[in-house]
Amino acid sequence: MTGPGFHFDNTYLDLPEALYSKLSPVPVTQPEIVILNLPLATEMGLDFSGMSPDEQAALFAGNVLPEGAEPLAQAYAGHQFGHFTTLGDGRAILLGEHFTPAGQRMDVQFKGSGRTPYSRGGDGRAALGPMLREYVISEAMHALKVPTTRSLAVVATGEQVHRETDLPGAILTRIACSHLRVGTFEYAIMQQDKEMMRSLVDYTLDRHFPSIEDTANKALALLEAVVEKQADLVTNWMRVGFVHGVMNTDNMALSGETIDYGPCAFMDSFDPGTVFSSIDHKGRYAYANQPSIVQWNLARFAETLLPILDDNIKHASEIAEQVLRSFGPLHKEKWFSMMRAKLGLTGDREDDESLVTDLLDWMHGAEVDYTNFFRDLVPGDRPHGKPYDDEAFVAWYARWQERLARDQKDLEASLALMGASNPVVIPRNHKVEQALDAATNGDLQPFRDLLDALEKPYQNQSGLTPYQSPPKPEEKVLQTFCGT
Numbered sequence: 001m002t003g004p005g006f007h008f009d010n011t012y013l014d015l016p017e018a019l020y021s022k023l024s025p026v027p028v029t030q031p032e033i034v035i036l037n038l039p040l041a042t043e044m045g046l047d048f049s050g051m052s053p054d055e056q057a058a059l060f061a062g063n064v065l066p067e068g069a070e071p072l073a074q075a076y077a078g079h080q081f082g083h084f085t086t087l088g089d090g091r092a093i094l095l096g097e098h099f100t101p102a103g104q105r106m107d108v109q110f111k112g113s114g115r116t117p118y119s120r121g122g123d124g125r126a127a128l129g130p131m132l133r134e135y136v137i138s139e140a141m142h143a144l145k146v147p148t149t150r151s152l153a154v155v156a157t158g159e160q161v162h163r164e165t166d167l168p169g170a171i172l173t174r175i176a177c178s179h180l181r182v183g184t185f186e187y188a189i190m191q192q193d194k195e196m197m198r199s200l201v202d203y204t205l206d207r208h209f210p211s212i213e214d215t216a217n218k219a220l221a222l223l224e225a226v227v228e229k230q231a232d233l234v235t236n237w238m239r240v241g242f243v244h245g246v247m248n249t250d251n252m253a254l255s256g257e258t259i260d261y262g263p264c265a266f267m268d269s270f271d272p273g274t275v276f277s278s279i280d281h282k283g284r285y286a287y288a289n290q291p292s293i294v295q296w297n298l299a300r301f302a303e304t305l306l307p308i309l310d311d312n313i314k315h316a317s318e319i320a321e322q323v324l325r326s327f328g329p330l331h332k333e334k335w336f337s338m339m340r341a342k343l344g345l346t347g348d349r350e351d352d353e354s355l356v357t358d359l360l361d362w363m364h365g366a367e368v369d370y371t372n373f374f375r376d377l378v379p380g381d382r383p384h385g386k387p388y389d390d391e392a393f394v395a396w397y398a399r400w401q402e403r404l405a406r407d408q409k410d411l412e413a414s415l416a417l418m419g420a421s422n423p424v425v426i427p428r429n430h431k432v433e434q435a436l437d438a439a440t441n442g443d444l445q446p447f448r449d450l451l452d453a454l455e456k457p458y459q460n461q462s463g464l465t466p467y468q469s470p471p472k473p474e475e476k477v478l479q480t481f482c483g484t
């Protein structure tokens with residue numbers, strides 16, 4: 001057997017031992033490859049052609065460890081729906097950090113790989129449906145140009161996992177810039193060890209923000225950098241209509257990548273209150289709440305940094321509050337600039353704000369499909385039929401045309417801006433559910449077709465229509481489940 005060519009480094013082991021536990025994945029009985037992401041493998045400099053399907057399956061199941069891997073489970077804590085809990089990788093194992101040919105350091109992690117010291121009451125395993133869900137949504141997000149962890153492979157374990165019923169078990173191989181979370185810092189601060197906090201700050205800066213490593217106040221620099229990254233990330237989510245579903249602080253990566261795809265979904269018709277997750281009873285993580293939840297999570301992050309922001313705790317709080325206060329205006333600016341791009345507008349006019357908010361109010365009231373609307377919107381050619389013949393929309397369209405004409409020297413530039421901001425296709429929830437249902441029953445074809453359809457989401461291609469239509473009433477998926 002020729003190995004796939006992993007080049008592992010294991011710097012996480014240089015951090016204080018309280019932050020992880022060394023252990024190997026628990027082997028499974030009958031692993032079988034369900035899907036292997038060859039384009040991602042190529043990007044990572046990995047070549048699986050020298051391995052038989054059985055050897056590939058044994059590798060991605062954790063039955064045979066690749067050379068250089070030094071597996072560990074990470075300790076972390078988190079605010080789950082607002083309540084603090086200590087957690088950790090209860091069903092995940094980090095193999096190490098692989099160096100890509102481009103010199104990028106990428107975490108390689110198994111999800112569903114067996115019990116760990118952090119499993120609490122859980123079985124350490126994962127079901128096939130949720131792992132395929134993470135696979136398809138993360139790959140779709142990548143194609144949509146939203147920062148995200150990636151998915152390299154899913155193997156079926158040949159074992160059943162018991163949830164409400166018995167389900168086929170699976171392991172996902174997740175690739176991430178890192179798995180450092182707000183929750184990692186929340187765990188570290190519990191150890192009441194300033195040196196540990198300092199080493200974690202140094203480590204995070206080194207991995208994600210090397211250009212600001214030499215700053216006088218490193219904790220402050222890190223906080224500012226994470227605020228900026230998260231403002232960018234949530235703006236991207238809002239752009240494509242993504243609802244994460246479980247924005248607990250343990251599911252917020254400091255790298256600014258979207259992480260931990262549980263009961264997430266994309267919105268069909270525009271509604272700020274959209275919630276899918278079956279466990280989000282109060283709508284805490286609804287579509288339009290996401291920016292303020294990011295800010296809340298950032299406040300939890302800032303709290304962990306207080307002891308090293310300044311020796312004077314009062315002064316440290318003032319510094320942190322000032323940075324946290326910057327999030328609101330920063331996000332608003334990014335959000336408007338994103339919405340302007342969706343509308344093909346350049347420049348900054350006083351009444352842009354009402355142009356955008358009036359549109360969204362109308363879209364909400366008329367239950368307009370969020371994705372298709374922005375593709376139907378073409379300068380000089382008002383769309384017709386339901387819901388576009390509505391008087392309110394006709395009037396808005398005229399205002400938009402006027403605004404376009406005021407600043408736009410070049411219509412092509414507007415069209416290009418709109419084309420790059422507005423996807424033609426998203427992983428609609430009903431299509432995802434249909435594909436996962438079929439896959440769980442042994443038919444992978446709908447899943448593969450869905451992946452193909454989502455590969456170039458900014459390009460009109462033939463065959464996309466079934467993936468672009470909003471769900472029929474009987475197809476609507478009202479709730480999504482973690483399936484943990």
Ligand code: AMP
Binds near residue numbers: 087
């Ligand atoms: P999640 O909702 O996937 O972000 O998981 C929250 C926490 O629960 C994390 O610490 C997970 O590692 C843990 N967890 C989720 N499912 C399981 C499971 N089946 N067995 C053990 N731990 C789990």
Ligand code: MG
Binds near residue numbers: 250251260
């Ligand atoms: Mg999680």
